[in-house]
Amino acid sequence: MIAILGAGSMGRLWAAKLPTGQVAFVPRPEQSVAPLAYHFRPLQGPEISVQIRWLYDFQSPSLLVVTTKAGDTLNALQPVLSRLPDTTPIVLFQNGLGSQQRVAETWPNRPILAATTTEGANRPESGLTVHAGKGETWIGALTPTGETLVSKSVSTLAETGLSVQAEPEILTRLWQKLVINAGINAFTAILNCPNGEILNHSFYQQWIGPLCNEISALLAASGQPPRSPTSLRGAIETVARNTAANTSSMRADRLARRPTEIDFINGYLARLGAEYGIDTPVNQMLTDRVKQLD
Numbered sequence: 641m642i643a644i645l646g647a648g649s650m651g652r653l654w655a656a657k658l659p660t661g662q663v664a665f666v667p668r669p670e671q672s673v674a675p676l677a678y679h680f681r682p683l684q685g686p687e688i689s690v691q692i693r694w695l696y697d698f699q700s701p702s703l704l705v706v707t708t709k710a711g712d713t714l715n716a717l718q719p720v721l722s723r724l725p726d727t728t729p730i731v732l733f734q735n736g737l738g739s740q741q742r743v744a745e746t747w748p749n750r751p752i753l754a755a756t757t758t759e760g761a762n763r764p765e766s767g768l769t770v771h772a773g774k775g776e777t778w779i780g781a782l783t784p785t786g787e788t789l790v791s792k793s794v795s796t797l798a799e800t801g802l803s804v805q806a807e808p809e810i811l812t813r814l815w816q817k818l819v820i821n822a823g824i825n826a827f828t829a830i831l832n833c834p835n836g837e838i839l840n841h842s843f844y845q846q847w848i849g850p851l852c853n854e855i856s857a858l859l860a861a862s863g864q865p866p867r868s869p870t871s872l873r874g875a876i877e878t879v880a881r882n883t884a885a886n887t888s889s890m891r892a893d894r895l896a897r898r899p900t901e902i903d904f905i906n907g908y909l910a911r912l913g914a915e916y917g918i919d920t921p922v923n924q925m926l927t928d929r930v931k932q933l934d
């Protein structure tokens with residue numbers, strides 16, 4: 641049995657793709673016992689009806705997949721981990737950085753792994769989950785006991801048929817995604833536009849250069865492979881063009897009046913700057929602007 645904590649778009653995508661009957665959602669307090677039912681629209685082929693049961697107290701999962709929002713993760717995990725065997729691998733799927741390290745620091749002896757994915761999923765209406773874009777998923781260990789469980793976790797999640805691979809340098813992978821999110825998400829939320837449209841806005845054009853200077857300095861200070869501001873901007877704009885019509889996760893959160901993950905994206909970078917003595921006025925400005933919208 642694979643347990644999933646977090647029944648948002650990503651959790652529902654993995655639940656729908658895992659072999660039927662082998663997956664359960666971790667219930668929230670006061671959860672009704674009726675299975676979670678939704679329609680799932682795959683990339684190809686007809687829509688299917690999915691029913692996922694809730695994990696019962698006495699079931700011990702072989703893997704815990706955590707697809708909660710970054711800001712909810714620590715609190716959502718606390719009550720679950722008091723009931724989970726110490727040896728169960730926990731795979732964190734959060735956006736940005738900061739929340740994964742907090743989980744690994746809180747439970748350093750547990751097998752904690754982090755995943756980063758470019759699979760796209762959304763819920764255009766309640767009761768419907770759409771697999772919106774094919775991507776790739778990388779998994780790597782954050783704690784020493786996680787190391788031995790990477791390949792088992794990869795094979796379990798590869799049963800979905802999605803592309804899942806082991807990544808020895810998972811922090812570098814998480815940074816690569818963070819760079820893209822830091823250069824797209826806040827702009828789409830502030831400008832309230834799809835990803836591709838930010839490129840034509842003067843607000844984006846004014847700040848993207850200085851933002852990339854800050855990120856380049858932070859990458860070097862963090863011991864990550866160095867990247868020039870020009871190469872960072874190129875990578876951000878390639879993704880913005882390739883996902884031009886998409887609503888970013890941050891804009892979607894804002895439109896649905898949910899808290900955004902800004903504290904784990906530009907907010908994380910601003911905190912890191914304060915730690916390393918690197919000025920990050922653009923990351924701070926974007927964080928403040930998004931928080932004002934929140």
Ligand code: KPL
Pocket residue numbers: 735820821824825835879883886887888889890
């Ligand atoms: O990951 C994304 C997000 O929306 O969080 C991007 C790459 C910006 C695609 O929408």
